[in-house]
Amino acid sequence: MTGWLDAAGWITRCGDQQSTGIDADQAQAHHPPRCSDRADRRDGPGRVLQEGIAGFPAERAPCDSGHGGGGHQQDHASAPLRDRQCRAIHDRRAVFEIDPRGFAAALKQAQANLAKDKALLDRAVEQEKRYKDLLGKNFISPDAYEQVRTNMETAAATVRADEAGIENARLSLEYCTIRAPVTGYAGRIQIQQGNLVKANDTNPLVTINQVVPIYTTFSVPEQSLADIRKYQTDGELKVQAAFANSTRAPISGKLSFIDNTADATTGTIRLKAEFANTDKALWPGQFVNVVLTLYEQKDAIVTPSAAIQSGPSGQYVYVVKPDQTVELRTIKVARSEGDDTVIASGLQAGEQVVTVGQLRLAPGSRVNVGKSAQAS
Numbered sequence: 001m002t003g004w005l006d007a008a009g010w011i012t013r014c015g016d017q018q019s020t021g022i023d024a025d026q027a028q029a030h031h032p033p034r035c036s037d038r039a040d041r042r043d044g045p046g047r048v049l050q051e052g053i054a055g056f057p058a059e060r061a062p063c064d065s066g067h068g069g070g071g072h073q074q075d076h077a078s079a080p081l082r083d084r085q086c087r088a089i090h091d092r093r094a095v096f097e098i099d100p101r102g103f104a105a106a107l108k109q110a111q112a113n114l115a116k117d118k119a120l121l122d123r124a125v126e127q128e129k130r131y132k133d134l135l136g137k138n139f140i141s142p143d144a145y146e147q148v149r150t151n152m153e154t155a156a157a158t159v160r161a162d163e164a165g166i167e168n169a170r171l172s173l174e175y176c177t178i179r180a181p182v183t184g185y186a187g188r189i190q191i192q193q194g195n196l197v198k199a200n201d202t203n204p205l206v207t208i209n210q211v212v213p214i215y216t217t218f219s220v221p222e223q224s225l226a227d228i229r230k231y232q233t234d235g236e237l238k239v240q241a242a243f244a245n246s247t248r249a250p251i252s253g254k255l256s257f258i259d260n261t262a263d264a265t266t267g268t269i270r271l272k273a274e275f276a277n278t279d280k281a282l283w284p285g286q287f288v289n290v291v292l293t294l295y296e297q298k299d300a301i302v303t304p305s306a307a308i309q310s311g312p313s314g315q316y317v318y319v320v321k322p323d324q325t326v327e328l329r330t331i332k333v334a335r336s337e338g339d340d341t342v343i344a345s346g347l348q349a350g351e352q353v354v355t356v357g358q359l360r361l362a363p364g365s366r367v368n369v370g371k372s373a374q375a376s
Contacts, residue, residue, distance in 0.1 A: 089208055091183045096205055098197060100176040107169035114162035121159050124152035184210040209284040214277040215256065216241060218290045219268035228258065228271075231294040239273035241288040251275055251282065255292060291337060301343040305336055307353040317347065318354040318361055320369055326354060328363045 089095060131148040134140045180186075187207045191197070197205070220228070231237060232255065240250035257272035273290065275282055282288070307317045308331075315333055318326040331346030347353070352369060354361065361367075 087186055089180045089184060089186050091181070092179045094177045095180050095186070095208075096178040098176040098178070100173055103169065103173040103176055107166065107173055110162065110165040110169045114159065114166060117155065117158045117162050121152070121155040124148075124155040128152040178205070180208055182208055182210045183212070184208045211280055211282075211284065212277050214275050214282050214284070215272050216253075216275070216282075216288065216290065217270055217272050218292075219263070219266070219270050220292065222262040222267055222269045225258070225262070225269055227294060228255075228292075232258075234295070238293045239275075240291045240293070241273070241275065241282065242291075243286075243288055248281075250291070251277075293337075297334075297342060300334070301347050301349055302340050303343055303347060303353055304355050305339055305341045306355040307358075308333065308336075308341055309358050318358055319347070320352040320354065320367060324366055324369060326361055326363065326365050326367055 128148050128151075131140060131145045135142065135145040185208065187209065189206045190203060191205055228237070237255040239253045239255055241253065242248070242250040253273045253275035255271060256274040259270040262269045271292070273292075303317065309316055309318075314330055316328055316330045319329045321327055329346055332344040334342040334344040336342070354367065
């Protein structure tokens, strides 16, 4: 709303200036030289889809007794802390340790059962061999031999069950060390050393948020889906994120996901963008302005957005002529993105345009050419 108010006030004053007959000499006498910049020929943004606000709902990895490496079905294990909150944690690093003594004892018991049943299997195998020889000499009945063979197969199955039991006990013992499922930052730890841990509790012990890379979700009108998919076949689509009221340059990323269903309530479709975020400038939970660029326009005429003004006849710029006087030039704007505006017609590459103080200028005013950073 503020932008519209400023534009309206500017148009009124521009009209007043023209109607009161202020000439170039009067404008030059009252006002200092203006700052200028050049219109360049370079690749500019093509069609842009922009969503005002997007969030970083972090890629959360709950670390609990049933996740992050496995889960127990017992409720009696205590959990000494292996790490502290708000620290960077690497993937597969141990974060919590559940009291392993009961699980270590269960593993030893399973190993003992295997040793006992292997001895019984060895005896059953020898007995099967003897009975097979006796059957060949007709000293025993076939039924007697079948019973011995069944005993041997039962003993073999018992050994296999014991081996599976050992693997399960060993896995349970490994689960006593709860490891980080992703690399990220640990949040507030929900338990204290010695607390009781419940199996498959819905409350995580700690939540680890992935930061590098980081993802943001935003929505665009469902009518844009066809264009997004069309240009996505040509390569990755660029996404830029910028903080509101920040002087920091936009952060570049790429479109990584298109939802498979449009929201019937809002008529939008959800997208996800990925940012490398190696400098950790983006943080989970923040909100940013997001711009999705569908394509780059080659050899476009690009000028600073600050040079563009609006008047009764449309948009225009003040062009600096070789004699350092200005000419009011009507232009057509193709599109704008941040500090840059792509010009459809009215400007040529290399022409200088005034970027500061246009309200005090009139056609023919004399200016000193210089970048805004050099102006006083």
